[in-house]
Amino acid sequence: MFDHVKFGVRDYAASKAFYLQALAPIGVSVVGEGEPAYGVELSAGGESSLCLFQTTEAPAHLHIAFVAQRREQVDAFHRAALAAGARDNGPPGLRPKYHPNYYAAFVIDPDGHNIEMVCHAPA
Template identity: 45%
Template sequence: MSKNIINHVEFPVADAERSRHFYEAVLKPLGLSLVRSIEPTRTAHGGARHGFGRNGYPSLWVHEQKEARCPIHVALTADTHDGVRAFHVAALANGGTENGGPGIRERYHARYYAAYVLDPDGNNIEAVCQTE
């Protein structure tokens, strides 16, 4: 039986290509990469889809959707504090907006080291390391 609770997460974005470029850059420090892209003609909703993950399995998907969207929060695991910092730098350099720089978040616990950014669609994306 798998230890993972969630198999994958998918959320809508206004521009799939813009988001693909953003997520390729910000997920790289976390060991995630683009695994699969699906053309708009092959999707049920008519927008491109891009899946990111590790070991050839896409666990985080974005799909283009032109209608109104509600922002979401996704927290992604980083193996090290350096990974959190690299995620944050990459996000800001690739169209992300500051939403909480790297640091310990005592309100959660003494080892909760995280950084928060808003992606180009206003989604709150977090990288967190809880092991150092």
């Protein structure tokens, strides 16, 4: 759906480490990096990427949802994100108010952003 999303973070090193660990279950890695003020590009090898850069500005909180192909990846994301220091914002499970197969987990990242991993496939 998107080419890339880029947003500022307060602690570049901590946020970079958080996203690499939390998104490892879907194969995310560094595909490009410059100075912290320029940032880092993270991708799972597809056409879209997540870019982070160091800033002193107080960005508004975001909600970013990453797609998983399997429900096990949602579970692994939740475990990895919590281990990386995230706060739980909704454990893995079905969210039938969205649709019958909406399986997702939510965490709050180091900057207070609501990060979601969602799988739309049936079990």
